[in-house]
Amino acid sequence: MKKYFVFFLVLTFVLSLSVIGMAKTPKNILVVGDRIDAVSLDPAVAYEFSSVNTCMNAYDTLIIYKAGDFSTPYPGIAESWEVSPDGLTWTFHLKKGVRFASGNELTAEDVVYSFKRAMAINKGPAWILQENVKDIKAVDKYTVAITIKQPSAYFISTLYNPVAAVVDSKVVKAHEKDGDWGEGWLTDHSAGSGPFIIKSWERNVGITLVKNPNYWGPAPKVDKVLIRDIKEANTQKMMLEKGDLDMSFGLTNEMKLDLKNNSDIEMVKGVNLRIGYLGMNILKKPLDNVKVRQAIRNAIDYDGIVNKLAKGIGIRMEGVIIKGLLGYRPSLGIYGYNPEKAKQLMKEAGYEDGFEITLTTSSGSSSMGLILEDLGALIQSNLAAIGIKVKLQFLAGSAYLQLYRNKKTELNIGVWGADYPDPHNFVQPFGRTGGSLAKRLSYSNPALDKIIDKAAVELDPISRVKLYDEAQKILC
Known part of the structure; x- marks a missing residue:
């Protein structure tokens, strides 16, 4: 049985903000604000955003x-x-x-x-x-x-x-x-050849890096990097404005735009390897009905999410392959915001009078730069317009992941960060039987599996792109 995902925000472009004029921090020290989610700084174990970023340095x-x-x-x-x-x-x-x-x-x-x-x-x-x-x-x-x-x-x-x-x-x-x-x-030390050495990691406080005197490449421009663990976005914003931070990784998109006109702050844009998605668990009725899933994906105001909630910082996509990778398509021509079509699909599915369902996600701001409560409310409003009454459930991150990983959610909002920069690491998790996200939403499609497997070993780029076009049209 075919399952549809709805992908509403594929890239968040603004990754950092750097204070360039009135920082109070010493010029030879870079002070970074981040929400440190690291479990270990051993490169063989690092699997979180902040631990990976640290190891890369x-x-x-x-x-x-x-x-x-x-x-x-x-x-x-x-x-x-x-x-x-x-x-x-x-x-x-x-x-x-x-x-x-x-x-x-x-x-x-x-x-x-x-x-x-x-x-x-x-x-x-x-x-x-x-x-x-x-x-x-x-x-x-x-x-x-x-x-x-x-x-x-x-x-x-x-x-x-x-x-x-x-x-x-x-x-x-x-x-x-x-x-x-x-x-x-190695959990809190390093033994590498990169530009910096991990000097210390004090949990809930921060990570300290110092310049590697034996680095073989161009010498770092600072002697020390202090990565401070600051959970609250508002706190990071205030510290940036005061000059107590040189860079921030934890601001909402609204905060970023608010700082855009501050002459002391530079907004540095870059592509990341993260996508936001709305998942539908096909084991949960009535999501087992393909027309219901099609109705949901046509009921959501994607441009509203990007332009209003994300403040224009991001790209709406229909597929799972991001910009910058082989197989990226700005549009697949599959679906868009069309409430009337969504209502017709609900009628064809036998749910003209609607139904109730729960949308689960974590609370607060996400790595997409959005406030998840605002995003949930917008989706709730969109689906109400076609008769679907959505109950919103916002949980602590660990509680949300436990439900999701155990296939207990109905609708969920998630973020996928790639393990490596290749389309396989987007199509496979979402579409391959047993893929890390597909299994959480009870999805399996043998025909799609064959396409994904063939694309993984296809060495001709043109032929590989054709396979990914075919795969995304099935998946999305």
């Missing part, structure tokens, strides 16, 4: 992507690479002279150790390597060969996730306890 990966361009991988600590004719062996040639913060030289043995360590620890992001990597070995001091399980169109992009970051094997081994691969120590 303390460690290096074989490949990198340039800001705003997720279509082409560039050399990281690997200066070049090639793929065998059968597509199974990827050989990476490391840059010589790269040193860890300890002063130890980064070699192929460190890369091998790091990958094997992450897969052995087997937490959070480990699956990103496990689903592809069959074997990894050091060919020589500066050459690494990775054998994957089958040809893959997206494998190279997975190497940008911190789980594929390279750790200083000598330092980590020196801090191992009871065979833990040094995980306990």
Whole structure:
């Protein structure tokens, strides 16, 4: 049975605000406001927004992507690479002279150790390597060969996730306890070759990074970064205005626009890898009726969400592949805001008089820059216009996730942040049987599974785009 998701906000463009004129903070220290959700700062375990951001500044990966361009991988600590004719062996040639913060030289043995360590620890992001990597070995001091399980169109992009970051094997081994691969120590320390070193992490207070004196690339422009754990958006805004913060990651879109005319503050725009979505659990009646789901997706004022609630900071999309990735389509021509069509679909479904249903999400502001209570109210109003009475349920984040992950929600608002910059990491979670989001909404479509699997191994970009067009028209 086909299930429809409604995707109403695909990108939030404003990622940070930087004070550039009257900051009271020392010029050699960058003070950042964030809502720290980290569980561990070990790159083999980091799986939250703030932990991933921190690891990206303390460690290096074989490949990198340039800001705003997720279509082409560039050399990281690997200066070049090639793929065998059968597509199974990827050989990476490391840059010589790269040193860890300890002063130890980064070699192929460190890369091998790091990958094997992450897969052995087997937490959070480990699956990103496990689903592809069959074997990894050091060919020589500066050459690494990775054998994957089958040809893959997206494998190279997975190497940008911190789980594929390279750790200083000598330092980590020196801090191992009871065979833990040094995980306990790396939770709040670092052993990387990135521009910064993790000096400390005081829970509920903040994370301190200091400049790596042995960094092989361009020297950081500041000596220290203080990432302060500030949960309230209003507090972050006031601290920005006073000059007590240099940058903020936790403001609502309304706050961002309010600060736009402040000459002391610069709004830095950038594409992120997050999408907001309205999910429908097809195990919950009447969502098992395809026409009801079609009615809901045609009843929502998407432009109103983007322009009024998101203050124009974002893009409304019909599909799941974001701008900047292969297969992105501004419009699929599938649906839009059409209340009359929605009413007709409700009538055809046998629910002309409507029904009651619960919409569940977390409370407060989201990483989309929206106040979720406002978003819920708008959806509630839109659906009331076609006879659907929506009960809104706002929960603490942990309580909401528990319900959602256990398939207990009917309608839900969620945010998906990609693990790596490839369309597979959007289409697969939402559409593949067993995908991390599909399973929470009881969705399975064998025909779609075949398309997604074929696209994952299709190496010709043009053919791959055609497969994703087909997949998104089924999924959305």
